[in-house]
Amino acid sequence: MTETEQYVFQTIYARRSVRHFLEKPVESEKITRLLKAAMAAPSACNIQPWEFIVVEDPATIAQIKAEIPRYADYNTPLVMVVCGNPRFIPWENDVGTLDCAAAIENILLAATAMELGSVWIGGFRSDSLRRLLDIPQTVYPIGVVYIGYPASVPPPRTQYKPELVHYGSYDRTREYRKKPEAIV
Numbered sequence: 001m002t003e004t005e006q007y008v009f010q011t012i013y014a015r016r017s018v019r020h021f022l023e024k025p026v027e028s029e030k031i032t033r034l035l036k037a038a039m040a041a042p043s044a045c046n047i048q049p050w051e052f053i054v055v056e057d058p059a060t061i062a063q064i065k066a067e068i069p070r071y072a073d074y075n076t077p078l079v080m081v082v083c084g085n086p087r088f089i090p091w092e093n094d095v096g097t098l099d100c101a102a103a104i105e106n107i108l109l110a111a112t113a114m115e116l117g118s119v120w121i122g123g124f125r126s127d128s129l130r131r132l133l134d135i136p137q138t139v140y141p142i143g144v145v146y147i148g149y150p151a152s153v154p155p156p157r158t159q160y161k162p163e164l165v166h167y168g169s170y171d172r173t174r175e176y177r178k179k180p181e182a183i184v
């Protein structure tokens with residue numbers, strides 16, 4: 001393996017969900033680097049239908065967390081809300097979800113490389129976020145990311161399962177699969 005391969009694979013495997021953070025703000029220079037990583041993501045026809053809301057104000061973060069009660073104990077110092085803005089998407093039924101997902105993954109990987117912890121939060125209500133953050137109806141919150149210095153770091157891992165791979169065509173004799181052991 002080359003050094004580059006090692007760095008890339010190490011970072012991919014080290015990216016784990018971190019849900020508890022130190023009481024330490026993320027430096028603005030690092031926030032900009034996270035955003036640069038996000039906007040380096042691939043997007044359909046390079047439309048880049050994403051927008052990002054960076055929230056550092058503790059009172060606003062508390063309000064966001066109050067709207068996502070299941071995850072209210074996550075003590076994040078920084079929230080990024082990744083939104084799809086389909087204004088320039090010329091086809092129907094696409095608000096930029098996949099493009100934003102690619103941007104989010106880049107944020108998570110860049111955060112890992114900078115020794116920040118992060119977690120992708122999907123369990124939010126769009127209408128609550130719209131109201132709290134004044135997001136127009138034409139802009140769609142796709143994902144929320146909590147980011148900060150990790151209180152603890154989960155171990156790196158792949159979850160490689162050869163039985164989930166079909167070579168050549170779909171092998172229907174292996175269609176059934178077990179529920180993954182760890183569903184959070």
Ligand SMILES: Cc1cc2nc3c(=O)[nH]c(=O)nc-3n(C[C@H](O)[C@H](O)[C@H](O)COP(=O)(O)O)c2cc1C
Pocket residue numbers: 015016017018019071119120121122123124154183184
């Ligand atoms: C689309 C999506 C939504 C998620 N939503 C939440 C969430 O609302 N709350 C949470 O704690 N984790 C959430 N996660 C994180 C997953 O629980 C986590 O990625 C999974 O358990 C695997 O663990 P790992 O990230 O450490 O590899 C989400 C992940 C994805 C990709």
